[in-house]
Amino acid sequence: MAADSTSAVSPAEQAGSSTYVYLAAFFAALGGLLFGYDTGVISGALLFIRQQFGLSTFRQELVVSVVLVGAAIAALGGGRLADRFGRRATLLLTAAIFVVGAVLCAAAPTAGLLVAGRVIVGLGIGLSSTTVPLYISEISPAKARGWQVSLFQLAITVGILAAYIVDYAFSGSQSWRWMLGLAVVPGLVLGIGMFFMPETPRWLARRGRPEQARRVLEKVRGSADVTEELQEIEATLAASQERGRWADLWSPTVRPALLIGTGLAMFQQITGINTVIYYAPTIIRSTGIPSASGAILATAGIGLVNVLMTVVSMWLIDRIGRRPLLLAGTGGMVITMGALGLLFRTHVNGGSLATLEVVLLMSYVASFAVGLGPIFWLLISEIYPLKIRGEAEGTAAATNWVFNFLVSLTFLTLVQVMGASDSFWLYGLLSVAGWIFCYALVPETKGRTLEEIEATWHKTHPRTAS
Numbered sequence: 053m054a055a056d057s058t059s060a061v062s063p064a065e066q067a068g069s070s071t072y073v074y075l076a077a078f079f080a081a082l083g084g085l086l087f088g089y090d091t092g093v094i095s096g097a098l099l100f101i102r103q104q105f106g107l108s109t110f111r112q113e114l115v116v117s118v119v120l121v122g123a124a125i126a127a128l129g130g131g132r133l134a135d136r137f138g139r140r141a142t143l144l145l146t147a148a149i150f151v152v153g154a155v156l157c158a159a160a161p162t163a164g165l166l167v168a169g170r171v172i173v174g175l176g177i178g179l180s181s182t183t184v185p186l187y188i189s190e191i192s193p194a195k196a197r198g199w200q201v202s203l204f205q206l207a208i209t210v211g212i213l214a215a216y217i218v219d220y221a222f223s224g225s226q227s228w229r230w231m232l233g234l235a236v237v238p239g240l241v242l243g244i245g246m247f248f249m250p251e252t253p254r255w256l257a258r259r260g261r262p263e264q265a266r267r268v269l270e271k272v273r274g275s276a277d278v279t280e281e282l283q284e285i286e287a288t289l290a291a292s293q294e295r296g297r298w299a300d301l302w303s304p305t306v307r308p309a310l311l312i313g314t315g316l317a318m319f320q321q322i323t324g325i326n327t328v329i330y331y332a333p334t335i336i337r338s339t340g341i342p343s344a345s346g347a348i349l350a351t352a353g354i355g356l357v358n359v360l361m362t363v364v365s366m367w368l369i370d371r372i373g374r375r376p377l378l379l380a381g382t383g384g385m386v387i388t389m390g391a392l393g394l395l396f397r398t399h400v401n402g403g404s405l406a407t408l409e410v411v412l413l414m415s416y417v418a419s420f421a422v423g424l425g426p427i428f429w430l431l432i433s434e435i436y437p438l439k440i441r442g443e444a445e446g447t448a449a450a451t452n453w454v455f456n457f458l459v460s461l462t463f464l465t466l467v468q469v470m471g472a473s474d475s476f477w478l479y480g481l482l483s484v485a486g487w488i489f490c491y492a493l494v495p496e497t498k499g500r501t502l503e504e505i506e507a508t509w510h511k512t513h514p515r516t517a518s
Contacts, residue, residue: 073191073272077200079245080143080187081207083180085238086150088211090119090173092355093235095330096219096348097228104228105163109468113461116330118167120457122174123181124450130182131446138259139187140251142179147243149176151236158233173235174453181449185433186441190252191272194501198370201433202362205426209362211238212329213355219333220352223345254438254502257285284503288438300440301447305509309435312493313448316428319486321455323385324479325420327463328354328413334464336410338472350410357414361421373498374427375490381423382487388416389480396473424486428452434497437506 094116102112134142153176156169184204192200215231222230250272256265262282269278301310328335332354333347365377392412395405436444466475497505 073193073200075245076191076249076272077188077203079242079249080184081203082238082242082245083143083146083176083184084204084207085211085214086235086242087177087180088208088213089215089235089238090150090154090177090211091326092212092215092329093219093231094119094170095333095351096216096223096344097231099223099333099344099348100226100228101163101166103226105166107163109464111163113464115163115167115170117457117460119170119174119177120453120460122171122176123178124174124453124457126175126178127182127449127453128178128446130179130449131186131442131444133179133442134183134186134446135255135442138251138255139183139190140246140249142183143187143246144243146176146179146183147239147246149173149179150239150242154233154235154239157235158229169232176239178449178453181429181452182442182446185429186445187252189430189433189502190254191250191268193273194499196370197434198374198430198498199366201430202366202369202426204429205421206359206362206366209355209358209421209425213352213359216348216352216355220345220348223348253282254285257282258289258438262286281501284501285438288503288506301444306437306440306444308493309437309509310444310447312435312495313432313444314451315489315493316424316431317448317452318455319382319482319489320424320428320452321459322479323382323420323424323483323486324389324459324476325417325425326456326460327475327479328417330460331463332413335413335472336406353410354414354417358417358421358425361418362426365422365426368422369426369430370498373496374431375494375496378423378427378490378494379487381419381421381425381427382483382490384419384422385416385424385483386480386487388412388419389476389483392416393473393476393480396471396476431494431497434502434505435495437509438502 098112098116101107101115105111107115130142133145149172153169153171153173156172157166158169160166160169185201188201188204189197218231218234222228250268251264253265253268253272256262256268265285266278266282269282273281300306332351333344336347336350337344365381368377392409395409395412398405432445432448463475466478470478495508
């Protein structure tokens with residue numbers, strides 16, 4: 053394996069070391085692209101799947117949301133897999149699962165087999181959501197960790213946009229099988245790319261392989277002196293030699309971070325983002341845009357805004373910090389959800405109001421892309437102690453998928469019962485609660501090493517530090 057046999061870095065190699073880190077982060081982030089593609093592509097494909105299989109409202113919700121069952125299961129176990137077998141090996145497994153799931157979805161002759169394929173895709177999404185931020189955070193330098201981990205969220209948004217574009221390209225022929233099956237391509241690229249990438253130095257050191265950890269650090273840091281960083285990693289490991297257990301999640305040193313991670317996971321979903329991602333064409337058609345192709349094209353515009361604002365967040369995240377972006381973005385979600393509810397209250401469709409509703413959807417997604425979108429995934433890769441990092445991040449990711457499932461499974465029914473206006477106002481009120489939670493509890497982690505962040509929890513509860 054290339055990473056395990058890397059020798060000390062020569063001056064000629066030092067100039068390319070940053071590129072090497074970027075490549076490792078890029079290939080890992082393809083897991084996020086698949087995450088985004090497989091969650092976004094169903095929004096357009098559903099318009100044609102429901103016709104072919106004659107799906108009721110509940111069965112439509114099931115086809116959309118069943119992927120999240122697989123995601124929750126895999127996210128919960130993904131941390132343990134990543135801790136036991138390595139971050140790199142888990143990502144290789146993730147790539148294989150994505151490929152198998154995409155093939156089954158594309159070939160499914162019945163709605164039942166389509167649902168089974170979506171569950172398999174969900175397993176890949178769950179492993180990706182746990183392992184990709186973990187891998188990138190452990191291989192990135194502290195000063196650039198924010199934007200590099202945020203590559204995961206950027207890749208998610210690019211995947212969603214790609215899904216919308218593919219949906220539009222095949223909408224004329226109603227070829228939903230091609231829409232779902234094209235996920236095979238990035239799945240293969242992820243697998244091939246990660247085959248040549250290194251394991252993270254922190255995992256290697258934890259498994260008693262310090263020399264290999266040093267070689268990887270020299271490779272990814274280049275001219276930087278890695279001795280201090282390696283000593284810091286080893287000192288953290290020495291302070292917690294025993295293997296992390298699920299019970300450790302409730303220890304006083306981990307509990308505050310667990311609350312923050314699971315709380316952010318919940319608010320990222322119950323504030324309504326995936327009602328837009330999964331059902332945007334359905335929402336847009338309800339505004340008076342008549343054709344499926346037109347609704348999907350407008351949805352692609354929302355996807356483009358998602359990508360661009362995620363890039364803005366990445367540019368700012370290591371400059372002004374996590375908290376300011378989180379609070380500003382969540383505040384924007386409150387305002388736009390409130391305005392959407394007001395517009396839908398008018399019961400007037402078409403014309404300029406339809407355009408305004410699409411603009412507000414774009415503004416809502418932009419607010420999410422600046423704040424809760426990337427910062428949730430970044431923080432859960434930063435705030436947990438190394439001993440329990442895999443399990444803790446898996447718990448946060450699984451919580452995210454459980455609430456994602458609940459929201460996506462109930463959205464169409466909620467609109468039928470409450471109406472679109474009250475539904476959006478409900479999400480707006482939940483966004484208010486999310487803003488209060490972030491203001492009260494979420495810490496700033498900008499510019500701090502993972503070991504410094506971990507030391508903060510031990511300082512808070514010195515008697516219980518292990």
